[in-house]
Amino acid sequence: MPAVQLNSDVVLGVAIPSRNARGRIARLGEVVDQVLANHGYPPEIEKLLAEALTLTALLGSLLKEPQGQLTLQAQTKGGIVDLMVCDYLGGALRGYVRHDPERLAGVGAEPTLKQLFGEGYLAITFDQPVANERYQGIVPLEGKNLGDAAQSYFAQSEQIPSLVRLAAEKNDGHWVAGGLLLQHLPEGEEGRERLHTRLDHPDWPHIAILGGSVKAGELTDADLPLDDLIWRLFHEEEEVRTLDAAALTRGCRCDPDYVRSVIARFPADEREAMVGDDGMIRVDCAFCSSSFAIQPNELT
Numbered sequence: 001m002p003a004v005q006l007n008s009d010v011v012l013g014v015a016i017p018s019r020n021a022r023g024r025i026a027r028l029g030e031v032v033d034q035v036l037a038n039h040g041y042p043p044e045i046e047k048l049l050a051e052a053l054t055l056t057a058l059l060g061s062l063l064k065e066p067q068g069q070l071t072l073q074a075q076t077k078g079g080i081v082d083l084m085v086c087d088y089l090g091g092a093l094r095g096y097v098r099h100d101p102e103r104l105a106g107v108g109a110e111p112t113l114k115q116l117f118g119e120g121y122l123a124i125t126f127d128q129p130v131a132n133e134r135y136q137g138i139v140p141l142e143g144k145n146l147g148d149a150a151q152s153y154f155a156q157s158e159q160i161p162s163l164v165r166l167a168a169e170k171n172d173g174h175w176v177a178g179g180l181l182l183q184h185l186p187e188g189e190e191g192r193e194r195l196h197t198r199l200d201h202p203d204w205p206h207i208a209i210l211g212g213s214v215k216a217g218e219l220t221d222a223d224l225p226l227d228d229l230i231w232r233l234f235h236e237e238e239e240v241r242t243l244d245a246a247a248l249t250r251g252c253r254c255d256p257d258y259v260r261s262v263i264a265r266f267p268a269d270e271r272e273a274m275v276g277d278d279g280m281i282r283v284d285c286a287f288c289s290s291s292f293a294i295q296p297n298e299l300t
């Protein structure tokens with residue numbers, strides 16, 4: 001297997017066994033540019049989606065099953081953003097944001113989560129089809145950024161002391177985003193049911209301080225390999241292990257045949273109403289902005 005490069009478009013597992021800490025570190029470059037390319041979002045929304053995709057990669061890579069899917073969906077009320085969806089499947093990421101550009105223009109360059117989402121919630125869904133496991137946690141979209149919201153997800157829904165840091169920066173027209181997730185798992189391996197959780201274990205504050213010292217500029221420095229950054233943060237620990245690295249890609253799973261089969265299920269009169277001036281039914285994929293043109297008479 002060729003070695004995965006550890007600078008960009010990659011997520012790397014991390015373990016600090018003597019402190020019962022585990023986590024993931026991720027960086028996205030080209031993948032973010034590719035996801036954003038067709039949307040034409042303003043910079044504030046681009047940054048939001050870049051961070052959301054990074055969080056999706058961190059959480060998605062926790063799934064055990066290669067067929068497992070992780071979905072991040074913001075449900076909002078009265079915010080500038082009324083929909084944000086990202087998902088992860090086998091290292092492939094996609095996402096989009098629906099927002100009100102006029103209202104966005106009325107706030108500053110660094111809108112708060114509250115301004116963006118209003119009374120918003122973040123739904124995080126872990127879906128593992130082979131084990132037939134589906135689990136959803138919902139947390140309020142509060143705090144400075146999505147990292148804070150994810151952190152309270154782990155604290156509230158899973159009762160795992162966690163640290164989440166996210167950053168994204170655009171330089172010379174290209175985005176780089178990075179994220180760090182660390183968790184305290186004192187009762188054994190990740191994924192196993194915990195009988196009780198000690199939120200006051202002395203190992204955790206130590207790891208949280210070291211991990212929390214990571215700078216946004218380090219997370220988004222594409223010249224700094226992720227294993228070097230982990231070493232920089234934790235080199236004084238007895239043992240620091242890097243685990244599997246997974247390459248990240250931009251992937252959309254929209255499929256012309258599937259789109260056609262969905263349209264074919266509509267009653268004939270409704271299908272007729274969908275036909276445009278050019279005699280075709282056009283369906284756009286919200287994720288990748290691909291447009292599918294379907295011949296109405298292909299459907300019968």
Ligand SMILES: [Zn+2]
Nearest residue numbers: 252254285288
């Ligand atoms: Zn698509």
